[in-house]
Amino acid sequence: xxxxxxxxxxxxxxxxxxxxxxxxxxxxxxxxxxxxxxxxxxxxxxxxxxxxxxxxxxxxxxxxxxxxxxxxxxxxxxxxxxxxxxxxxxxxxxxxxxxxxxxxxxxxxxxxxxxxxxxxxxxx
Numbered sequence: 001x002x003x004x005x006x007x008x009x010x011x012x013x014x015x016x017x018x019x020x021x022x023x024x025x026x027x028x029x030x031x032x033x034x035x036x037x038x039x040x041x042x043x044x045x046x047x048x049x050x051x052x053x054x055x056x057x058x059x060x061x062x063x064x065x066x067x068x069x070x071x072x073x074x075x076x077x078x079x080x081x082x083x084x085x086x087x088x089x090x091x092x093x094x095x096x097x098x099x100x101x102x103x104x105x106x107x108x109x110x111x112x113x114x115x116x117x118x119x120x121x122x123x124x
Contacts, residue, residue, distance in 0.1 A: 005031045011043035017050040022060025029067065039075050043122040047083045047115060054088040061092055065099035068107070076106035081118035084111050
């Protein structure tokens with residue numbers, strides 16, 4: 001699996017390709033959380049449209065949601081837009097969103113089939 005991260009003026013983009021694991025998602029998230037710009041970011045766009053296989057458990061998604069809950073306390077305004085076209089990845093993202101909402105995260109979440117729609121929703 002490979003991923004690339006990019007900062008834009010008001011947010012952060014993560015692009016994943018190939019195979020993906022829960023540990024790799026955590027590693028990419030660390031790039032966001034370690035940067036001081038995360039405190040003022042308005043969006044995260046997570047492009048998962050180039051994923052070819054998924055090795056992510058329900059526990060991985062719950063762990064990621066718990067980490068993000070802490071971040072949502074310091075920056076409650078983030079919109080998290082996922083670009084997903086691969087059904088197993090979409091299922092994992094839906095689990096992440098379900099857990100995040102059950103934890104009362106203040107972030108807003110949505111899944112899209114293309115980046116243009118994700119950007120429009122996030123008002124990027």
